[in-house]
Amino acid sequence: xxxxxxxRGGCTVGDSAIGWGGLSASLLLVVVAIGLSAWRRLGLExxxxxxxxxxxxxxxxxxxxxxxxxxxxxxxxxxxxxVVAMVAFxxxxxRRRTPEVPGAxxxxxxxxxxxxxxxxxxxxxxxxxDAVPRAIIPIAGMMVGNSISGTVTASRQVIAELADHRLEVxxxxxxxxxxxxxxxxxVRAALRTALMTQIESTKAVGLVFLPGAMTxxxxxxxxxxxxxxxxxxxxxxxxxxxxxxATIVGLGLARRLFSSDHRLLPLARSTA
Amino acid sequence: MADALFAFEAVVVExxxxxxxxxxxxxxxxxxxTCLVGPSGSGKSTMLRLCNRLEVPTSGVVRFRGTDLAExxxxxxxxxxxxxxxxxxxxxxxxxxxxxxxxxxxDDGVLxxxxxxxxxxxxxxxxxxxxxxxxxAQRMCLARTLVTDPEVLLMDEPTSSLDADAAKELExxxxxxxxxxxxxxxxxxDLAQVDRIADARLLVDQGRVHRG
Numbered sequence: 001x002x003x004x005x006x007x008r009g010g011c012t013v014g015d016s017a018i019g020w021g022g023l024s025a026s027l028l029l030v031v032v033a034i035g036l037s038a039w040r041r042l043g044l045e046x047x048x049x050x051x052x053x054x055x056x057x058x059x060x061x062x063x064x065x066x067x068x069x070x071x072x073x074x075x076x077x078x079x080x081x082x083v084v085a086m087v088a089f090x091x092x093x094x095r096r097r098t099p100e101v102p103g104a105x106x107x108x109x110x111x112x113x114x115x116x117x118x119x120x121x122x123x124x125x126x127x128x129x130d131a132v133p134r135a136i137i138p139i140a141g142m143m144v145g146n147s148i149s150g151t152v153t154a155s156r157q158v159i160a161e162l163a164d165h166r167l168e169v170x171x172x173x174x175x176x177x178x179x180x181x182x183x184x185x186x187v188r189a190a191l192r193t194a195l196m197t198q199i200e201s202t203k204a205v206g207l208v209f210l211p212g213a214m215t216x217x218x219x220x221x222x223x224x225x226x227x228x229x230x231x232x233x234x235x236x237x238x239x240x241x242x243x244x245x246a247t248i249v250g251l252g253l254a255r256r257l258f259s260s261d262h263r264l265l266p267l268a269r270s271t272a
Numbered sequence: 273m274a275d276a277l278f279a280f281e282a283v284v285v286e287x288x289x290x291x292x293x294x295x296x297x298x299x300x301x302x303x304x305x306t307c308l309v310g311p312s313g314s315g316k317s318t319m320l321r322l323c324n325r326l327e328v329p330t331s332g333v334v335r336f337r338g339t340d341l342a343e344x345x346x347x348x349x350x351x352x353x354x355x356x357x358x359x360x361x362x363x364x365x366x367x368x369x370x371x372x373x374x375x376x377x378x379d380d381g382v383l384x385x386x387x388x389x390x391x392x393x394x395x396x397x398x399x400x401x402x403x404x405x406x407x408x409a410q411r412m413c414l415a416r417t418l419v420t421d422p423e424v425l426l427m428d429e430p431t432s433s434l435d436a437d438a439a440k441e442l443e444x445x446x447x448x449x450x451x452x453x454x455x456x457x458x459x460x461x462d463l464a465q466v467d468r469i470a471d472a473r474l475l476v477d478q479g480r481v482h483r484g
Contacts, residue, residue: 170326171361171413175374175420176351185364261346263326266287 079133100268150242157190179258275338283332294479304471354422360409362401390415407438
């Protein structure tokens with residue numbers, strides 16, 4: 001169940017909302033960033049202003065859309081449609097960030113869709129949360145959002161490992177090994193790297209930084225221990241989603257980098 | 273007349289918008305040491321890689337003893353046609369681990385015999401492959417290839433990273449294998465080396481082949 005329920009008190013919009021006045025006050029820090037850029041002649045003043053304006057616009061749009069979607073009377077089907085759109089947008093983002101990866105869009109679509117389906121099946125199948133729009137959208141958002149970086153890292157690492165160790169892979173192929181065996185060491189190394197980022201982040205949580213979901217709940221007035229429980233559950237789900245994602249992308253991409261007759265195809269980072 | 277070891281029929285290879293082989297038609301004899309000789313970037317290594325299908329032609333046909341390579345099981349073919357690369361490529365682990373990659377489950381007695389064919393003593397089985405000298409590592413790579421008992425040996429400038437003594441040792445081993453009935457195709461840009469080892473030679477220049 002959500003830690004911040006209406007029955008616990010201290011978690012109402014009135015308590016947590018900062019209002020337009022609070023938002024305007026927070027812009028002071030943007031002014032500081034712009035001032036620093038101007039002082040050091042970084043030439044980023046317009047970029048910072050545009051980034052903040054764009055983020056504000058996007059968040060407001062999402063906020064109004066979410067207000068309609070998570071309304072108690074809104075059908076869950078709309079929330080699920082939003083999740084599908086998030087998965088598709090994640091695949092588009094991955095393709096844009098990894099132009100060197102062949103078939104990045106379809107790989108990311110399959111991987112992100114699979115990991116989101118698995119995570120949400122656990123969350124709602126085991127009744128960690130009720131499958132209501134207020135839970136579906138933010139949880140799917142966290143899974144999908146974190147999966148993007150996992151997908152990008154895994155695909156870049158697979159290409160980098162195979163490019164850096166092309167000689168070894170081809171020496172194995174020349175001995176008659178199929179591509180699955182010839183590339184096993186490199187794919188394993190790539191997956192380890194992709195997962196270690198998330199594992200390190202999981203290890204550092206609470207000591208080095210306070211994660212977003214927990215911080216948000218505490219700011220909204222939830223009991224810190226309840227917030228920790230929610231955050232821990234979210235973290236484990238993200239870890240599982242990233243692991244699923246990276247594995248699907250890693251294995252799927254490796255398959256695409258070899259021809260059907262077991263040749264390693266030219267790679268963007270080839271050193272051969 | 274017996275089929276050639278490898279026959280290239282109007283072979284074109286293009287990559288990255290560049291024509292690497294430009295309609296090569298040539299035959300490699302099924303005996304002795306045949307050298308593919310030419311300057312860097314002439315296409316001789318590409319010809320060698322076509323022979324065990326690490327590359328495929330953009331157009332044209334490559335035949336192995338009369339059969340189109342495209343019709344052969346590629347993994348089985350690669351075990352029949354061993355390849356030693358320009359630089360030694362030791363895999364992680366010991367020399368034994370390396371040899372077992374080529375033929376898992378082979379006992380030490382057989383591995384020792386193979387090492388001997390590559391002029392390495394049997395006690396090298398326990399040596400860490402990464403710690404071998406350049407010449408030793410390249411001979412271990414030769415031994416690793418010989419574990420599959422290949423019918424043909426392809427050698428892609430195998431002495432380019434070795435000192436003169438190690439290079440001559442490898443030349444001597446290739447000669448011995450050829451004399452034992454394993455045809456060797458050797459890529460080199462070193463004319464003096466070609467003079468020492470070649471029974472036949474093909475000159476490769478700008479993607480075309482001229483008989484030497």
